[in-house]
Amino acid sequence: LPADAAPAYLFVPALQPEGGRVTLADEPAHYLARVCRARVGDFASLTDGVGTVARAEVTALGSRVELVVRGVERRPRARRLDLWCGAPEGTRADWLVEKLAELGIAALQPIETSRATWDSFERRAARWRRLAEAALRQSRGAWALEIRAPLALEAALGAWDRMTRGVLADVLGKTGVAPRASGDCVGLVGPAEGLTGDERSRVLDAGFDPMRLSDNRLRSETAALAVACWWAGAVTDGATDGV
Amino acid sequence: LPADAAPAYLFVPALQPEGGRVTLADEPAHYLARVCRARVGDFASLTDGVGTVARAEVTALGSRVELVVRGVERRPRARRLDLWCGAPEGTRADWLVEKLAELGIAALQPIETSRATWDSFERRAARWRRLAEAALRQSRGAWALEIRAPLALEAALGAWDRMTRGVLADVLGKTGVAPRASGDCVGLVGPAEGLTGDERSRVLDAGFDPMRLSDNRLRSETAALAVACWWAGAVTDGATDGV
Numbered sequence: 184l185p186a187d188a189a190p191a192y193l194f195v196p197a198l199q200p201e202g203g204r205v206t207l208a209d210e211p212a213h214y215l216a217r218v219c220r221a222r223v224g225d226f227a228s229l230t231d232g233v234g235t236v237a238r239a240e241v242t243a244l245g246s247r248v249e250l251v252v253r254g255v256e257r258r259p260r261a262r263r264l265d266l267w268c269g270a271p272e273g274t275r276a277d278w279l280v281e282k283l284a285e286l287g288i289a290a291l292q293p294i295e296t297s298r299a300t301w302d303s304f305e306r307r308a309a310r311w312r313r314l315a316e317a318a319l320r321q322s323r324g325a326w327a328l329e330i331r332a333p334l335a336l337e338a339a340l341g342a343w344d345r346m347t348r349g350v351l352a353d354v355l356g357k358t359g360v361a362p363r364a365s366g367d368c369v370g371l372v373g374p375a376e377g378l379t380g381d382e383r384s385r386v387l388d389a390g391f392d393p394m395r396l397s398d399n400r401l402r403s404e405t406a407a408l409a410v411a412c413w414w415a416g417a418v419t420d421g422a423t424d425g426v
Numbered sequence: 427l428p429a430d431a432a433p434a435y436l437f438v439p440a441l442q443p444e445g446g447r448v449t450l451a452d453e454p455a456h457y458l459a460r461v462c463r464a465r466v467g468d469f470a471s472l473t474d475g476v477g478t479v480a481r482a483e484v485t486a487l488g489s490r491v492e493l494v495v496r497g498v499e500r501r502p503r504a505r506r507l508d509l510w511c512g513a514p515e516g517t518r519a520d521w522l523v524e525k526l527a528e529l530g531i532a533a534l535q536p537i538e539t540s541r542a543t544w545d546s547f548e549r550r551a552a553r554w555r556r557l558a559e560a561a562l563r564q565s566r567g568a569w570a571l572e573i574r575a576p577l578a579l580e581a582a583l584g585a586w587d588r589m590t591r592g593v594l595a596d597v598l599g600k601t602g603v604a605p606r607a608s609g610d611c612v613g614l615v616g617p618a619e620g621l622t623g624d625e626r627s628r629v630l631d632a633g634f635d636p637m638r639l640s641d642n643r644l645r646s647e648t649a650a651l652a653v654a655c656w657w658a659g660a661v662t663d664g665a666t667d668g669v
Binding site: 278285287322323324359396397398399400401402405408409412415416417 | 521525529564565566567645651659
């Protein structure tokens, strides 16, 4: 691995326990062999995206790229933020997915509202999962962003555990709401066209705290990112370097 | 103007005092006449991007689109954030500019560091200024994002007023640093390749507070956006609606 660069960090869904052998899929194999120019005996970090990070030794670089797991570390998630998002305009969800994945958000829950729906979700979700995986590697996280199937606002609120903290991105909301360094949280952001007054009332009745994120009026995806940054800023002690 | 939509909001650099007549440039003229389908007698909001928002009446919609200013409001800036940014990868600055403008950041100061330079700045800056103007309209702000010419880190530090608060986006920094609802601030974010150890030391010696923004490792432009959201979250009382 290049002396100056951080060691390679790969997403391997079927990670093995210590001593186990991992055969890489085409894309990570190419990345490790061609981009990082790894040699047999080099080490790389692997994550399964659900909390495990392994240190593994490269043992084969031919038609199959293989590593043997030499050490495994569990990284429990101290807290999670799920983002319930109304549909942003056009392709703006693409970069939103990348940024949410980088920031370590647990799940993107697309929300259908009366003013906007998530069109062509299945086709776009495949792309978003690739973007989220790339961001997981880039950010050297241990938890992949989960991209859920769209859900109607009413259904999401109905299934919501009120013991979880809920915050609504809202221009009429409170300022200076503090994030918490522990406990789970759900952030709700309306679509580009906004929630209707009735939808907003039902969200507030369900117990969400309205939170004002900026002096300016934000686009839907910018508001979602602002909620993510707000939450990420109350960082925990889970260091991600050095693996 | 469409009954359901927010009133048109336009960027007019040469805004007039009350009673003055404004002739729109081609792009805002098209937007007002064709997109908003304004009629003579309708009202629109105009901003000069330096703190003034006017309410103006449409008086002509022919080959020249004209409005007469009926009321002017000054919106002093309660505080400002200047972002000093090392170069992000590729075209990633494009959306960064849009988001900084939406969030009401005062200035983007590109910073040249030993590991990365802002290539083709002049050509790209023209595009960024258009993106910033569009975001100003979208967010109904009164202050346009200023896009400055690149400056070497050393020069920026040399000219820095140490009475201004400075924060450095830094994985080794403190967590839970609180933004302030008043006073100016400079946020510094390294390039995609990072600051060198020597550069980082000089920034800290100059008095910048290192601040950790996330448990994950962030891309350069994501870190810049996280600083912007951190700052924007300590919102002031300057409401932007209702003009």
